[in-house]
Amino acid sequence: MQYPEPIAKLIDSYLRLPGIGEKTATRLAFFTIDMQQEDVDQFAAALRNAKRELHYCSICGNITETDPCQICRDHSRDQSKIIVVEQAKDVMSLEKMREYHGLYHVLQGVLSPMEGKGPDDLNITSLIKRLQNHDQIKEIIVATNATPEGEATAMYLARLLKPAGIKVTRLAHGLAVGSDIEYADEMTLFKAIEGRQEI
Amino acid sequence: MQYPEPIAKLIDSYLRLPGIGEKTATRLAFFTIDMQQEDVDQFAAALRNAKRELHYCSICGNITETDPCQICRDHSRDQSKIIVVEQAKDVMSLEKMREYHGLYHVLQGVLSPMEGKGPDDLNITSLIKRLQNHDQIKEIIVATNATPEGEATAMYLARLLKPAGIKVTRLAHGLAVGSDIEYADEMTLFKAIEGRQEI
Numbered sequence: 450m451q452y453p454e455p456i457a458k459l460i461d462s463y464l465r466l467p468g469i470g471e472k473t474a475t476r477l478a479f480f481t482i483d484m485q486q487e488d489v490d491q492f493a494a495a496l497r498n499a500k501r502e503l504h505y506c507s508i509c510g511n512i513t514e515t516d517p518c519q520i521c522r523d524h525s526r527d528q529s530k531i532i533v534v535e536q537a538k539d540v541m542s543l544e545k546m547r548e549y550h551g552l553y554h555v556l557q558g559v560l561s562p563m564e565g566k567g568p569d570d571l572n573i574t575s576l577i578k579r580l581q582n583h584d585q586i587k588e589i590i591v592a593t594n595a596t597p598e599g600e601a602t603a604m605y606l607a608r609l610l611k612p613a614g615i616k617v618t619r620l621a622h623g624l625a626v627g628s629d630i631e632y633a634d635e636m637t638l639f640k641a642i643e644g645r646q647e648i
Numbered sequence: 649m650q651y652p653e654p655i656a657k658l659i660d661s662y663l664r665l666p667g668i669g670e671k672t673a674t675r676l677a678f679f680t681i682d683m684q685q686e687d688v689d690q691f692a693a694a695l696r697n698a699k700r701e702l703h704y705c706s707i708c709g710n711i712t713e714t715d716p717c718q719i720c721r722d723h724s725r726d727q728s729k730i731i732v733v734e735q736a737k738d739v740m741s742l743e744k745m746r747e748y749h750g751l752y753h754v755l756q757g758v759l760s761p762m763e764g765k766g767p768d769d770l771n772i773t774s775l776i777k778r779l780q781n782h783d784q785i786k787e788i789i790v791a792t793n794a795t796p797e798g799e800a801t802a803m804y805l806a807r808l809l810k811p812a813g814i815k816v817t818r819l820a821h822g823l824a825v826g827s828d829i830e831y832a833d834e835m836t837l838f839k840a841i842e843g844r845q846e847i
Contacts, residue, residue: 467679499677502652512681
């Protein structure tokens with residue numbers, strides 16, 4: 450005996466999501482059947498709408514309903530700095546901080562020879578175009594992840610942009626606030642010592 | 649800055665699923681935006697259809713597209729035995745075994761004073777009705793989970809049905825096939841010794 454077709458199809462859809470295996474997909478599918486009709490309809494509508502109404506900003510590559518995005522349209526923001534991130538999610542994380550008022554650029558990925566991702570697969574051409582068209586940009590702050598791929602991408606961007614006379618900086622490495630030295634890995638400790646500051 | 653509304657709504661929908669927290673919901677929502685339009689449409693349709701086309705079988709409480717369900721309609725099955733399970737998923741697990749050819753009854757829950765679930769919240773009345781209407785039912789095999797709630801529900805059913813002269817049995821407890829004694833908990837070992845069989 451097999452699952453009735455409607456539930457088999459739903460399990461299959463849940464299975465396509467990242468990090469969701471067969472057991473979880475089955476559990477979610479059965480949970481869905483017990484949900485309120487209204488909530489299920491809302492879920493289905495949210496899926497369709499998110500896909501249909503969201504686009505990438507033609508300037509910075511962030512996810513947005515309008516083009517250009519809210520940040521690129523806001524001329525009260527500091528037009529001299531651009532933080533370069535891997536993903537649109539990272540923009541949200543940095544905005545939550547409420548301390549940065551410059552612009553962003555979303556690469557939509559990182560350099561990853563393992564996955565066959567080269568510079569042409571990233572949103573780099575549009576970054577160069579921004580720099581050429583806007584003299585007021587003085588600093589590129591590379592905020593890619595502290596992973597080997599993120600580091601490689603940061604180095605690539607530094608080498609690409611520095612010859613044009615643009616200041617390229619990288620987020621500091623070190624101990625996370627609130628973390629114990631006991632549990633920090635060696636690379637983090639090394640970076641924390643290397644980047645030590647006078648108090 | 650907030651997430652654009654379409655993505656905030658989608659994150660909210662994912663958050664309603666069990667075992668999915670804010671980080672995972674956000675990750676799934678951003679993943680959805682990068683999915684193929686076709687796959688998203690399929691997902692949305694699967695959600696609506698699963699909710700609309702599936703119902704509970706009026707006889708056994710299993711999830712089904714047709715009423716009565718495939719199993720209840722199959723008169724070639726052994727009409728003398730009913731396995732009582734907590735959830736529709738459990739029917740599928742038992743059917744995968746391909747060794748049981750009797751009927752099922754889905755309680756749609758277990759007795760749980762902690763969650764305020766009493767006998768009236770379970771699909772028990774319809775089980776009694778089945779027993780009253782069908783003389784050929786000789787045995788009720790209680791296959792609730794081996795949890796305190798599952799055990800309590802099994803005891804409750806035994807006390808309820810035995811006076812009517814129906815044989816009530818319970819799945820055996822013991823070591824899982826392929827498991828090590830070293831890692832078995834004390835209760836399981838106790839049950840395995842208690843239920844030992846001559847070889």
